[in-house]
Amino acid sequence: MPERTGRGPVDPRLLSRARATRFFLGAGVAAGTATALLVIYQAWLLARTISSFTQATALDGLTTTLVLLAVVLLGRAGLTWLTTWLAHRSAAAVKSQLRHDIMAATLEAPGGTPSASLVTLMTQGLDGLDGYFSKYLPQLVLAVTVPLFVGAAILFADWGSAAIIAVTVPLIPLFMAMIGWTTEARVRRRYRYQTRLARHFADLVAGLPTLQVFGRAKAQAEGLRRTEDANRTETMGTLRISFLSALVLELLSTLSVAIVALTVGTRLVYYGIDFRTALFVLILAPEVYLPIRQVGVHYHDSADGIAAAEAAFVEIDRMQARTGTAAVGTGPIVVEELTHSYGDVVALPPTSFVLAPGEVVALSGPSGGGKSTLLSALLGFLTPTGGSVTVDGVGPADTTGRTWRRRFAYVPQTPGLIAGTVADNVRLADPQAGDDEVREVLAAAGAPELELDHLVGDEAEGLSAGERRRVGIARALLRIRRDADVLVLDEPTAGLDADSEAIVVESVRASGASAIVVSHRPAVLAAADRVVQVGGDA
């Protein structure tokens, strides 16, 4: 039983942000109203026909009634079909929109969420919305429309029965709230303990390889048996309480139908009501409670769906799409008192420097001193908490990320490589680059031996850490040959031998671009025009 957030049955953000939801709710209400009207008409037809047989001596007119009934039932079947179909279309539309928005947010502000959680969210997570749309929302709509219309129909036919229903229907949420209220603390406490026990199995299985290495795996089976027994006892204890609300729901709904039947029956005996009306009321009474009961059945689907939407919005909200239109000039890059902190933790102490065109500046400082943070702020991946980065007075916030980064060719500490070939990865900088040029930049990056069609697997499988870095550098050099003019290199020569390192340093110089290089290596620091200390003087 997932813990419920304070939000209502429909997440307002799903309504405002996923347009398909609004359409679906609108169409759903229409279909729900039509269903309610058909239910009423069907009950009226049945009541009339059945009551007519008390005096009937022939099957006069029955055929007409049966045809009408068939039409009504086909209409209900059509509405069922339509609701299922609409639900799917809406779920699919919302899922697609959220998938797109999540990915766009990830690409706008990369590096926030671990890839594994993102994959789960994008696949199973969002699939939680299927249940929400196909089961929960349609039922919710029916639970509002059907009791309202059917209740009104009963009221017109027989206000006494309507009164019984009008009293009992509000009792359902009232009693359920009371039960939820009085048992909440107990359920929550048990649930926590039970969750811990339930995770024991997952923990043991995940730890099996480790246990085996220490010769302890088989011996743990006995412990597992004990935890499983305890887990079952606890779970049953929780269920005994949490099924209570379902019990009340069913008791109230069936008991109300029984009371309606009994009172109507009694009044019938004493000529207080006619047979046809009594039948009409009896047929309709369960219809009032059915959709309300079904909403309870699909409660879990709503929780899953809302949790999925919530996780999606957390992802999407990380993105602050920049819409500025300022152009970025070709002047020096001015870093002024740039600083960043996460809460109280200072990730980057205030740092200032100016990078003139053609200049090579090395950033030096202790590990964790904020060098990579500075690069992230420089590239606009991170909004610093203080200070600024500007080019001719324009900062990353004044323009789109794409425009701002046009001048930069960036090599992160661990360059990310797409699955494909070495050439595919270098060509990220320019898909039109010819083989010869790709070979040239690879050689300039100190990797002349790498074949262009050398396969790169998932997570750069098939390349060593050094090769991976050099492919990243080659890619940056290719971008510099196009329209970029600032190399941003994070530890470009870590793990490279002295010869390769010399080639890289030489190529950076030869490219004529300005460069910001994070490095500890003396050879790199020596080749720089200036060394800027970031975070202490170690």
Place this chain on the structure above:
Amino acid sequence: MRSGWQRLVADLLRSVPRGRWLLAASIVLAALASGASIALIGVSAWLISKAAEHPNFLDLSVAAVGVRFFGISRGVFRYTERLVGHELALRMQSALRLRTYTTLARTTLMGKRHGDMLVRVVADVEAVQDVVVRVVLPFASAVVVMVGTSAMLVRFSLGNAAVLLATAVVAGLVLPAWAQRVSRDADAAAIPLRGRLADQVRQTALVAVDLVAYDADTAALARIDDLDAQLRAAERRATAVRAWAAAGQVVAAGTAVIAALWIGGAAVVSGAIAPRLLAVLVLTPLALHEVLGGLAQAAQTLTRAQTALDRVVEVLDAEPVGRGDAPLADASEHPAVHVADLTIGWPGFAPVGSGISFDLAAGESVAVVGPSGVGKTTLAATVLGLIPPVSGEVTTSGRVGYLAQDAHLFATTIAENVRIGNKDATDDEVVAALDQAGLPLDPDRIVGELGATLSGGEARRLALSRLFAGSYDVLVLDEPSEHLDAPTANALLDDLWSSVGTRPLLVVTHDERVVARCDKVVRLTA
């Protein structure tokens, strides 16, 4: 011929104490609960029809008691059924978990290839609960109710009873089964698409920075949108089937009602049955079909559950590989490893390395290097005795301990985690082992999923302390510096080398810094 998951469920049912009794009890209770709601309508219809004849009020008293009884009992039956059914389902789940655990414990699981399977199987075994509570019970009880209700109607009208049974079978069994079969095929077609979407998302997220920095993000986003569109089309096919099945159920219910009016009306006119029974004949099918409405859902649950359980069956039926638990050797005064002309390979797979020879004595360290996939972890597993060598010779003297790069931290205290290395370690020994591993943490602190997480370096040190707690004589280290940043890795390696003393050290690595610290290098080639 039963399929894998059916055999598994039947098997578990037998292995659970009083399993069949619990199953029978919950089917009966579920049938009683559904039966009560049908009977409520049926008896109410009779009561009203009879009341319309303005009889003596006493003539209605039996029916009135029935109406009250069915009105109350439905909820009570349902509540009891839920509890009994869940008790059974949980017992079967526990039995399956134990069976899965003991089976997995018998097969050697070291190495990366098992990670996904272990995660998946944990979720998969939970499907047995769904099968019992959401599939078996609804269908079994529905069959009882269908037959029972039809049998009751036989007393009044054979024709009505026959039509009701036929429409109930269509709505409750045929349509759900059809929808399940067809949409399962459509769902199956969507599985590879889901896999591709997941791959694409993961890759894009991993290289997002680079894609953005090189303006390749629009293309990446377009690829994901494209996969999403394909997935949508595949899901649409499955939904169409479900929509038709749901509509079909309404049509079946309508057929039952119309037939009841037609046949019942004729019977009333001909005087075969009393007019007051017509309402019973017409309203009972409505109530029965309402009960059957949920079965399409049950059939869909089955699709998901059976795929999961089939995967569990696969795990349970797999031949054990290696010996599971590492053998516990005696301590030795002269710990050593002797490897001569060794060919290694995972049982059931092609050998990955051959002609491996080296000797490792006290005070020595040997680095095993080579490209990934060349069998470094397989060599470690062979030296540990977890899997047999394909050919050649491995002899070890002394207890061999292994430090994995991804050693699991259990969700419990630091002390209990250390005791994985030696379950009898005293509190003092635990503290000593932690000190030796350079991890001065509170032994009572909770770690893992439930507690604070440790940094990569701390986790590696905690795993190392297990080896010190267990007084292992020979240490096998698997990529000890992997995934650690340079300062952390260096600090760890410094401490490691100073704390192992004269224990022979076999290090599997591709990190040059680690290789540089070793006395000998064994190079594996593909």
